[in-house]
Amino acid sequence: MLSTLRRSTLYVAKRRALARATTSSVPRRTLVQPSGADRASIVDVPSTYQDDNLFSPRPDMLGFKLEAPRREGILKDKARPIYLDMQATTPVDPRVLDAMLPYMTDQYGNPHSRTHAYGWEADKAVEEARKARRTRLLCGMRSQYTFFFLFFEQNIADLIGADPKDIVFTSGATESNNMSIKGVARFNKEKKRHIITTQTEHKCVLDSCRKLQEEDFDVTYLGVQQNGVLDLQELEAAIRPDTSLVSVMSVNNETGVIQPIKEIGAIVRKHRGVYFHTDAAQAVGKIPLDVNEMNIDLMSISGHKIYGPKGIGAAYVRRRPRVRLEPILSGGGQERGLRSGTLPAALAVGMGEAARIAKIEMARDHATVQRLAQHLIDGLESRIDHVVRNGDVNGYPGCVNLSFAYVEGESLLMALKDIALSSGSACTSASLEPSYVLRALGAAEDMAHSSLRFGFGRFTTEAEVDFVVEKLVATVQKLRDMSPLWEMVQEGIDINAIDWAQH
Amino acid sequence: MSPPVPPSRKTLLHLYAATLRASRGFSSYNFRNYFLARTKDAFRGIQNESDPAKLSSFYHAAVEELAVLKRSAIVNSLYGGWKLVVEKDKIERTRGVN
Ligand SMILES: Cc1ncc(COP(=O)(O)O)c(C=O)c1O
Numbered sequence: 001m002l003s004t005l006r007r008s009t010l011y012v013a014k015r016r017a018l019a020r021a022t023t024s025s026v027p028r029r030t031l032v033q034p035s036g037a038d039r040a041s042i043v044d045v046p047s048t049y050q051d052d053n054l055f056s057p058r059p060d061m062l063g064f065k066l067e068a069p070r071r072e073g074i075l076k077d078k079a080r081p082i083y084l085d086m087q088a089t090t091p092v093d094p095r096v097l098d099a100m101l102p103y104m105t106d107q108y109g110n111p112h113s114r115t116h117a118y119g120w121e122a123d124k125a126v127e128e129a130r131k132a133r134r135t136r137l138l139c140g141m142r143s144q145y146t147f148f149f150l151f152f153e154q155n156i157a158d159l160i161g162a163d164p165k166d167i168v169f170t171s172g173a174t175e176s177n178n179m180s181i182k183g184v185a186r187f188n189k190e191k192k193r194h195i196i197t198t199q200t201e202h203k204c205v206l207d208s209c210r211k212l213q214e215e216d217f218d219v220t221y222l223g224v225q226q227n228g229v230l231d232l233q234e235l236e237a238a239i240r241p242d243t244s245l246v247s248v249m250s251v252n253n254e255t256g257v258i259q260p261i262k263e264i265g266a267i268v269r270k271h272r273g274v275y276f277h278t279d280a281a282q283a284v285g286k287i288p289l290d291v292n293e294m295n296i297d298l299m300s301i302s303g304h305k306i307y308g309p310k311g312i313g314a315a316y317v318r319r320r321p322r323v324r325l326e327p328i329l330s331g332g333g334q335e336r337g338l339r340s341g342t343l344p345a346a347l348a349v350g351m352g353e354a355a356r357i358a359k360i361e362m363a364r365d366h367a368t369v370q371r372l373a374q375h376l377i378d379g380l381e382s383r384i385d386h387v388v389r390n391g392d393v394n395g396y397p398g399c400v401n402l403s404f405a406y407v408e409g410e411s412l413l414m415a416l417k418d419i420a421l422s423s424g425s426a427c428t429s430a431s432l433e434p435s436y437v438l439r440a441l442g443a444a445e446d447m448a449h450s451s452l453r454f455g456f457g458r459f460t461t462e463a464e465v466d467f468v469v470e471k472l473v474a475t476v477q478k479l480r481d482m483s484p485l486w487e488m489v490q491e492g493i494d495i496n497a498i499d500w501a502q503h
Numbered sequence: 504m505s506p507p508v509p510p511s512r513k514t515l516l517h518l519y520a521a522t523l524r525a526s527r528g529f530s531s532y533n534f535r536n537y538f539l540a541r542t543k544d545a546f547r548g549i550q551n552e553s554d555p556a557k558l559s560s561f562y563h564a565a566v567e568e569l570a571v572l573k574r575s576a577i578v579n580s581l582y583g584g585w586k587l588v589v590e591k592d593k594i595e596r597t598r599g600v601n
Binding site for chain 1: 529532533534536537538541544568571572574575576578579585586587588589590
């Protein structure tokens with residue numbers, strides 16, 4: 001202890017000496033700046049001394065102060081929040097990164113180059129990502145009962161039961177949605193000018209439709225029932241002779257509600273010339289999907305929602321019977337002319353590997369998120385009242401949307417600094433507007449305001465959920481104790497009966 | 504085609520130990536825990552398997568995956584290793600700091 005103290009005073013003295021030496025106007029700098037003996041005296045640091053430069057040496061410093069920024073050293077003391085926002089994006093699976101790295105280092109060819117080996121190997125990798133049937137045997141697990149399976153290596157096309165030639169790589173689900181909706185509508189605009197979608201779609205679908213409305217298309221935005229699921233009869237009634245496209249998302253990104261895609265597909269198939277598009281960004285790799293069984297004509301997939309890289313996605317565009325669309329991008333005619341531009345080989349490989357892993361791990365992942373969701377709900381329900389689950393309880397369990405009555409969602413988010421969460425209005429998180437998805441479900445404004453979305457995934461652990469429950473219970477209690485509304489509720493006053501204008 | 508030679512119990516145990524060791528090499532909390540749990544599930548799942556074809560295909564897949572995990576753990580420890588709040592208690596502080 002004593003020696004540490006003495007050494008630290010020595011350091012301060014030396015640093016001061018050095019500082020003085022460099023600030024005094026020395027005309028010529030040499031490597032070594034000797035200082036006079038008068039400056040070598042050791043002074044004690046007063047106890048009130050406050051300076052960031054004051055430090056005590058660690059055993060691994062070998063007596064030197066290392067000036068280079070030590071990443072680990074800085075980060076070790078700063079704990080990162082728990083990540084529970086898997087609907088926004090998922091971490092890249094280490095196995096995916098491992099598959100990508102060769103294409104980010106030595107195998108940098110343009111997959112469209114036909115004249116040399118660099119191009120060929122990149123092309124081969126991209127096509128394998130689209131679909132590979134190398135018969136590799138893998139072990140899979142189903143729920144808690146781990147038993148052992150033979151698996152074929154299967155990638156994007158296989159994950160959704162498609163033909164690999166039907167897969168078009170894009171930059172993400174946003175682009176796939178734009179391409180599908182605008183593409184089909186514009187291609188058929190001479191005869192058909194009507195599109196059907198729902199009110200709970202992702203912003204990029206709704207905005208694509210809005211854009212088409214500006215181009216004089218007619219758009220029907222179907223409402224949803226209280227649980228967030230579409231009414232099939234309403235859908236059927238909305239289809240007109242001039243309808244060209246029905247677009248309904250598979251899994252909602254805010255509530256986890258699963259739409260009856262198979263039934264919708266069957267209804268749409270009955271009407272000739274109407275195409276069915278589904279935004280499956282949140283569904284692919286998480287619930288089983290099959291484009292043939294479900295009669296899906298177009299599908300949007302995102303790489304970064306299935307533990308793949310950001311910046312890549314895919315559109316499934318059926319070729320038999322052929323779905324025609326007007327491409328948005330013009331250019332070299334890559335991807336069947338639907339999406340010109342050089343393919344990002346490394347990203348495509350990453351997405352392919354992510355899809356392959358998703359298929360193998362789907363059952364295990366689903367069991368994990370189911371268990372975690374139940375753990376969260378049980379933990380909260382037993383300890384706080386007035387918590388409402390938004391959306392269908394039979395939705396995708398990896399997305400749990402809860403409203404905490406008498407608590408403001410944004411304040412709750414601020415208080416929960418140790419947890420990376422988003423409120424219901426995730427996509428437009430900059431705005432304080434209550435989520436349009438929750439309002440479409442019929443949630444009251446105040447409940448839509450107080451919602452939080454918990455997104456679990458492959459890598460979430462039970463310890464993390466335990467931590468979240470503890471924090472959440474304490475925070476909700478604290479915020480409610482400060483709330484006058486909560487006090488009135490405790491006294492048994494019906495808040496909805498109060499005529500606020502009188503006051 | 505000759506029937507595949509199943510791996511011996513000892514070979515499988517070695518592979519199991521090596522895969523666990525590789526999984527522990529991840530410095531990110533979530534990856535480390537995931538691969539540890541997954542490895543345990545997978546190897547326990549075949550503990551009572553006697554079909555030589557299944558054992559041998561499991562073995563080959565697991566060997567391939569071990570190589571992937573080893574590389575991934577290195578990359579992860581180079582660029583990852585941030586501590587999460589749930590592991591905060593376990594952070595070892597070296598003497599002399601604070
Ligand atoms: C349902 C849905 N569609 C589309 C997107 C956008 O996907 P991407 O980021 O790949 O463009 C998201 C993600 O935010 C989503 O949840």
